[in-house]
Amino acid sequence: MRTSSSVLHLDLDAFFASVEQRDKPSLRGKPVVVGGVGGRGVVATASYEARKYGVRSAMSTREARSRCPHAAFLTGRFHAYREASLAVMTLLRSVSPLVEPLSLDEAFVDLALAELPDLEVETVTAFAEELRQRVREVTGGLTASVGLGTSKFIAKVASDLDKPDGLTVVPPGTEVALLRPMHVTVIPGVGPATSERLRRAGIHTVAELESVSLEELVRLVGNAHGHGLFHLARAEDDRAVVPEREAKSVSVEGTYDTDLSDRRLMEGLLARQAGEVAERLRKHGLSGRTVTIKVRLHDFTTLSRSSTLASPTDSTAVVARLARGLLADLDTSGGVRLLGVGVSGLADWIQEDLFGETADQDDELPEVVDLPSVRRQTWAPGMDVVHTTMGRGWVWGAGRGVVTVRFETAETPAGPVRSYADDDPHLSAWLPPADPE
C-alpha cells in the first residue's frame, strides 16, 4: 500500500449530457437525456436536472420519458464525446505518463510520476484543484469530479463522494474508517447478484464484510471474487495504474425494435456486423481466431456460440461465414431481439508475421487464385492435402463455411496459414466435398 494519496480518479460529470448542454445553450439548466430513443432504447447519461426526476443511466428510455416527459431526448454524438475525451486525456497525460482511461469520461492518474514537490495531502489537493480548472478550460466548460487516495479503489470511492464538480482527498490511514459504514456495493465488482448473495448471508456493510473469513467469502462468491472482496473490504488494493491495455475482443451488436423471425434477414444483419467487426480489426492491425455470435431471444434469454479457427483472421468473408454457420445451430423460431458478432483471441501481428522471412515467403505464395492444377487428396483420415503449382497446402479445417489451409514450402514445412470463406472465389477449386449437413 502507498503511504501517500497519489492515485487520482477523474470522472467527467454527466458527460454526454454535459457535452450536449455545452454545445446547445438552449439545453442548459434543462433536463437532458442521452441514449437510445427507439422503442428499446436505454439511457446512457442523464443531466443532473433530469436526475431530479429519477432518470438514471441504464433505465429504459420509455421509463425516462414517463418520469420526465419534458426532457430533451437525444441520441449520442459520439464524435463530440470522443473529441472532448481526447482533450481531457491529453491534459492528464501532460501531467503524468501513467494515465489509465476507463472509458471516455473516466481515468486514473498516478501522481507518483507527476512533477510535484511532494505527495503531501495539501500538495495533491492543490494540484487536483488546478487540474479540475484546466479540465474546464480544455473542454470549454465541462466539470469533473476528482478523488485522491492511496489506491485505485479509494480514489474511485473518493471521486463519488462530492459530485458533481467536487474534490475529495482521502488521507493515508483513514481508508478503513471511511469504508466501514458504507454499503458493500461501493466495492467494484459487487453488483446486484453479489450484493444479494451477501445480503442473504446477513452482510450489508463493508464492516460486516470485513468480519467474514476468507473461506466463507470464497464459499459465498467463488474463489477469485472471494479473495478480491476479502482484501478490498480491508482497503487492501495494490493494483497499478496501467497506461495501455491491449484489446482482447472486438464486437458489434444490435437490438431491433421488433423481433426478427426471418432467418435470411438475420443472416444478412450478421454479415453486415461481421463486416464492421472485420473493418475495425483491420483498422487496428488486429486479427483474431475466435468468432462468437450473440443471440438474444424474444424472452431475453441470451445465447452465444463460438468457433475457433486454426489461425487468426481479419476477413469479412471469414467472419461472416463463421457467424452464419453458428446461427444455423440455434433455434430462433420464437423471435430474436438482438444479434451480435465478436472476434476474440486477438493477435496484434498480422498472421504472416508469425513466420520468419515473411516477406520472401509472401512473395513466393502469391494468389492461390489462378493456380491451374489444383487437386486435393486425403493422406490419412482427417488429413487432406491440396497440391498446387506453388507447393502443398494442408487442409487444417473445413466446415461451418470456412476452410483453413496451411501452406508448405521447401524451406518451411509449417508455412503460413490462411482461412477462406468456402465460397471465396480464390478458393473455389480447393473446396472439400460438400458437407452432407
Next chain:
DNA sequence: TCTGGGGTCCTAGGACCC
C-alpha cells in the same frame, strides 16, 4: 413491448495430452 452497446473477467465442464 421493461431491460443498450462495448467491453472485461471468472467459472465449469469436456477434450486432449502427457
Next chain:
DNA sequence: TCTGGGGTCCTAGGACCC
C-alpha cells in the same frame, strides 16, 4: 483391465463496469 492427476485449450454462460 483399471485408475491416476495436471495442464491447456475450447465453449457457454454469467456478473459486472461505464
